[in-house]
Amino acid sequence: MARRLRAGQRAEVFVVDVRTGVSRLVFASDEVLVEAPNWTPDGKWLVVNGDGLLFRLPVNGGELEEIPLGGVPEINNDHVVSPDGATVYVSAEDGHLYAVPMAGGEPRRVSNDRGDGFRHYLHGISPDGETLAYIGMDAARTTNVWTIPAGGGVDVQVTDDEFADDGCEFGPDGSIYFNSERASTAPGHAQLFRIAGETVEQLTDDERVNWFPHPAPDGSAIAYVSFPPGTLGHPADVEDVRVRLLEGGRIREIATVFGGQGTMNVPSWSPDSSAFAYVAYPVE
Template identity: 50%
Template sequence: MQRTLQPGQRCEVWIAGVTGESELVFTSDELLLEAPNWTLDGSALILNGDGKLWNFDVAGRTLSQVPLAGIPDLNNDHVLAPDGKQIFLSANDGHIYRAPLGGGAAERVTAVDGSFHFLHGVSPDGGELAYVGIDAGDFSQPGRLLTIPAGGGHSTLVDVGAGHCDGPEYSPDGKWLYLNTESFTSLPGHAQLARLRVDGTGFERLLDSETVDWFPHLSPDGDLASYIRFPHGTEGHPADLLVDVVLVSTGDWAAPLHTWPLFGGQGTLNVNSWSPDSARFAFVAYPLANTDSSKDHVRD
């Protein structure tokens, strides 16, 4: 089922700068958009909404649907191919697809293996995808980290412990996978940020916090990262609660450079939303009628 806005709720697309400023660039009280990607030419954001793919022209502030064929309704897991011409997409049938970024026919990448596949990362050379697999679509079971050739084929399980993991994403140099995982704690849902080498070695925790931390996204130059911080005790990454979007240096994950508090969660920052020049990134807020996301939107 597709997410929709509650009565009195609105969708807000924001662009934040690495020096702490933020700008509201799109708002709607009809269409719930999620998970912005930034195109490689820096001109547009790619988002999903109502099961479809959308292109938001940053300069012109216009939104248009990307015409896709041969794919079921989309969820909020989508990543551009390194060539900037194709996009990999997760659909609500549990499969990963590849399609032209400008629109056209989609091709299924994943096999019918009884699992649900949730895409999050594409290697810098475009040859491999990292995704989370849910056996038999049973969401009471933890998600597992897997990789697969971008053209399809055999999936490889990567061991990151028994806890649920999500958001696996390649570093810009292709040497690491960054993710969130519950493998460091016995507290239900207490996800923490981690990384491991692409060969499966060197699994390490990046930040030891009391909050529930999801979806680490490195800037293209590798110097900075954004992630979303849920309140202590949150299980999963639900929608419609007070969260923080956090900016850090990859040299010190424990010292936020800037923090953007907002009403959101699911859909806010599920995929990498950095601009190609590493100067800005995008996120989505979902304020209710009695909230004002223009006030106190930056907290250092």
């Protein structure tokens, strides 16, 4: 079931200039709860979901334009755009991944059947567009990092442990960034990590709960969402959610918002790494 706005609530989409740190409001609605902006490779559009549907939105402001899903079941806020801009890959509420032509046409299911209760949550696409990274959640609700060819094929399990892993995304060098609770004994205390070959490197280590690492296309920074200490999971409608940049090992505060889930779940950088997008959900 798609999320809906609360009484008196708005969804506000911002684009932030990384150099200046200034956020610019490009869309606001008190009717549709939009989430998780992607950026198209031509730099002209943001791709967001709302009401179980998919839309594009002009980067410089304008109205939502629906992207036809061609019969794909209702989608959630996990979607990525191919490097050539021709395809958007989505996670549907039936637990599967689909490839949808951006210009309209017949969609294609990408994911495989992995048994009752297994669900796929899409988060990343490799720089060459050949591989998708997703979180696989089994019937016991254990989550691990997986990859699958974008054209369909055999899944590869990247992590295989009891830790809560999420938000897996490719960096420009093909390494995988993700958030995990593997470095903490406190439930929910996720931090950011990077997998390069057989090595798992921890990137953040602080009192806040850090989710959804988004490496810039040029590798200059990592944008992410930081929840207050003690937060379990990545809930919606949380006070003091911070949009942050990790640059050269230093944390840079960009914005503090009322939000969380939907604010910045998926790759949201501009193709030239000069800006990224996020969503806030203020309540009057």
